[in-house]
Amino acid sequence: MKNAKLSLVLVLLVSILGLSNCSNLSVDTKEQTVAQTNLAKQFLRQNCLACHCETARESERLAPPFFAIRKHYLKDYPQKENFEAAMLTFLQEPNEANAIMKGALAKFGLMPKITFPEKDLKLAIEYLYENDQAKPEHAGKGGKSQEKGQVDEAAILKKGESIALQTKKVLGKNLMAAMAEGGSAYAVDFCNVKAINLTDSMGQKLKASVKRVSDKNRNPNNAASLEELTFINKFKDMLAQKEIPTGELLKTADGYRVFYPIITNQMCLQCHGEAGTDIANETLERIRAMYPADLALGYKMNELRGLWVLDYQAD
Template structure:
């Protein structure tokens, strides 16, 4: 009888141990659920890019209204990156503006990003629709890109010199940005990219 009771207890303990909830597996499942999808990265990135563009555009228009195009150049030189950084802090994601023909050399696109700009430019020139991209990073998360398309307002400082960009404006640009490459654009052309790192 003693041996039979002992056997029952051993069986009970064995079943209890094996059926006990595995908290380690639960943590793994939780981590897997928290990994962001490409669709989520695209949605998050687009929200941030649109909000950042609106903030820059609003402040740029105010600078033009107060001090004209020359005032806008000074604004871009002193405040644009600071505003972008403040948006990055607010959203807790790295936010940059990149170009294959930058005005500020800090905004130089990589070779891979230059190819992406060229692909977007080709599609836009051929009348194809363009949309944001999100590429998975090696260390997790995504790098989101949204094309920056030139408009009439942009051409005051980024258009053709001697036409949309007058000589006085161009002289101010060269004084602040000796290595400037960001002129010669027409409306509805790809001028660069918003680049946003979306982490898990």
């Protein structure tokens, strides 16, 4: 009888411990899912959003928005396994045979081939399959009106983000063209001669002051001020805590100033990564010749490269 009671107690203890472990496993699984979702969103924001942004005007888009991409792939490949396989095939080999969005292909042309780790691509594709994407916004529809005198900070930040992304698109498009023409060494020439001029011209077009700054600048004209260093350090702390920095807003005498992070991606490392591994010798020689006091080396993926600083008046 005593042994029977002892056996019953042991069974109960094992059951309780088992339930406890299951509970912990459930929590761990949820935390892992949230972490993977954040990583996927960060990957898309840093590497894809500049071209696939849903807030860009249709006439200014460089590629279809995520909403349209997801819609087309779900229509042709409703099963997750097929959806992921088809999209991965196109991203790894973007050509007409692998493209399913023929209208987008005719309108935007083929996307350039950019090499990313397969695990990152799979994570982003899974996120797109599992999550609805924001539809492109249309002026004059929806939205709540603000009371007179009330400042809509979210809208101001959104405008700043839009200005930064549109400028990034233009720079990125020209940079990719330069790399396609002559590789990363030739792209150094492009950045030296045209990058700041393109940024200034986009600022005029968008009616804003637009500049890029860094604590590890290549061009001396892009050195961060003390005010800008404050936000650089803040964004670095956020990244260290696995948070995704978005933008920060300051009220100025003439309007608003928005600080928007520049995060490194795979393409950045060809000119800003580790010498001897990420950066080709010819490119490194060109950088050293043009920028003797260069500080902008040694970056890894998903690090803060610097800031977009945008000054403009609110609508």
